[in-house]
Amino acid sequence: MVTVEGRWARWRARLRALARPGRWLAGAALAAAVLLLAVFFYRNWPTLWGYVRAADYRWLVASFFWYTLDLILAALGWTWVMRGLTGPGDWRKHFTIYCVSNVGRRLPGTFWYVAGRTALYQAQGVSVGVVSLASGLEYILLTAAAIVTVLVGLPFGATFEPVLVASMGLGLILALVCLHPRFIRFILNNLDRDAPAGLRYRDTLAWVIWYLSVWAGGGVLLYTVIRAFYPLPLANLPFVISTWAAAGVAASVVFLTPSGLGVTELSLSLLLSAVLPVTLAVGLAVFLRLLVTFYELVWAIVAWLWIRTHPQIYSHVRQQRVK
Numbered sequence: 001m002v003t004v005e006g007r008w009a010r011w012r013a014r015l016r017a018l019a020r021p022g023r024w025l026a027g028a029a030l031a032a033a034v035l036l037l038a039v040f041f042y043r044n045w046p047t048l049w050g051y052v053r054a055a056d057y058r059w060l061v062a063s064f065f066w067y068t069l070d071l072i073l074a075a076l077g078w079t080w081v082m083r084g085l086t087g088p089g090d091w092r093k094h095f096t097i098y099c100v101s102n103v104g105r106r107l108p109g110t111f112w113y114v115a116g117r118t119a120l121y122q123a124q125g126v127s128v129g130v131v132s133l134a135s136g137l138e139y140i141l142l143t144a145a146a147i148v149t150v151l152v153g154l155p156f157g158a159t160f161e162p163v164l165v166a167s168m169g170l171g172l173i174l175a176l177v178c179l180h181p182r183f184i185r186f187i188l189n190n191l192d193r194d195a196p197a198g199l200r201y202r203d204t205l206a207w208v209i210w211y212l213s214v215w216a217g218g219g220v221l222l223y224t225v226i227r228a229f230y231p232l233p234l235a236n237l238p239f240v241i242s243t244w245a246a247a248g249v250a251a252s253v254v255f256l257t258p259s260g261l262g263v264t265e266l267s268l269s270l271l272l273s274a275v276l277p278v279t280l281a282v283g284l285a286v287f288l289r290l291l292v293t294f295y296e297l298v299w300a301i302v303a304w305l306w307i308r309t310h311p312q313i314y315s316h317v318r319q320q321r322v323k
Contacts, residue, residue: 044279044303051229051280059228060291066224067295070217075099077210081134084199084207086126086183097121099303103296133187137179137207143252144175145211146245149219153242154166168249177202219244225288226272229280236275243271263290 006310079094097120104113114135121131129134147168177183219241226232247267265285272281 044283047279048283051283055228057228059224063221063228063291064295066217067292068220068299070214070221071099071102071295071299072216073210073214075277076260077207077214078134078138080207080210081141082139084203085134085137086128092306093124096303096306099299100307103293103300105296108317133184137184139252140175140178141211142214143205143249144172144208146215146248146252147172147175148208149212149215149245150242150249153238153245158302171249176208178204215245215248216241221292222268222288225291226276229284230276232275239275240272243268246271269278 065159073096075089075095078098079091082094083089083091097117101113101116101120104116114132117135118128118131122128150168151172179201181201181204184199186206206259220237222244223232223240232240247264250267251264265282268285268288269282274283276284
């Protein structure tokens with residue numbers, strides 16, 4: 001008889017085999033992107049330096065506030081999903097684990113952050129399968145919410161090819177099917193885990209609505225960074241939010257690069273060039289990547305220090321096992 005652990009190990013082996021060729025392609029694409037960016041910055045450095053010298057750094061201070069708010073929204077969304085799958089638990093545990101593992105999104109391979117979550121949750125007695133399912137649901141929720149954000153932003157000036165809009169619509173329908181509690185219970189039953197009896201479709205749809213606020217917060221973050229270097233009118237904020245979500249949709253279809261590295265920046269550059277000078281749009285896309293990575297490191301360190309100084313919260317499950 002094949003055990004659940006055996007089935008899970010077999011699936012992981014298949015995924016690793018499928019991902020191996022893609023890693024080489026991703027590495028080549030990443031090297032090409034770095035080379036092109038180096039050439040771009042070399043040729044346009046005087047122009048970019050002019051924007052840096054004239055920057056209003058008060059807006060960058062504001063960007064840290066908006067990043068923190070957006071991180072709180074995303075971490076609470078993750079907490080909500082984990083509680084839906086595992087039952088009530090200390091929200092601080094889910095919150096800090098999210099912040100610590102979030103840095104792994106920037107590592108090559110995209111899903112390193114899932115491995116980090118898995119290791120931290122295993123110490124709390126939560127299975128690999130449940131954490132992986134929750135991470136998959138988070139991915140679907142973020143994608144679905146991003147598509148809704150893009151579609152809502154169409155009247156505010158965001159323009160896309162009809163084929164892309166139709167594709168996003170189909171993707172949204174597929175995401176909503178995957179978020180149905182019957183589908184979630186089917187996955188949990190195959191993992192030999194008790195399905196949450198109280199989970200309803202209205203709950204998973206509420207998750208999607210919550211993640212709309214995550215994309216809105218990210219869009220405001222992007223707007224504050226833009227304002228540090230360019231006087232973009234506030235009337236363009238809905239367009240910027242839609243642009244941020246559209247870049248997220250583009251990155252969501254790329255599994256093998258670190259958090260859509262290159263794809264996100266290219267998408268942002270192309271879309272922002274509608275309201276910004278092209279040189280500035282490209283420079284801001286790259287700068288935003290570096291800035292967000294720095295902010296993630298800051299909060300990961302804060303969360304890690306919290307975990308180290310509050311061991312009683314994270315040893316609760318292990319104490320129960322000993323008893």
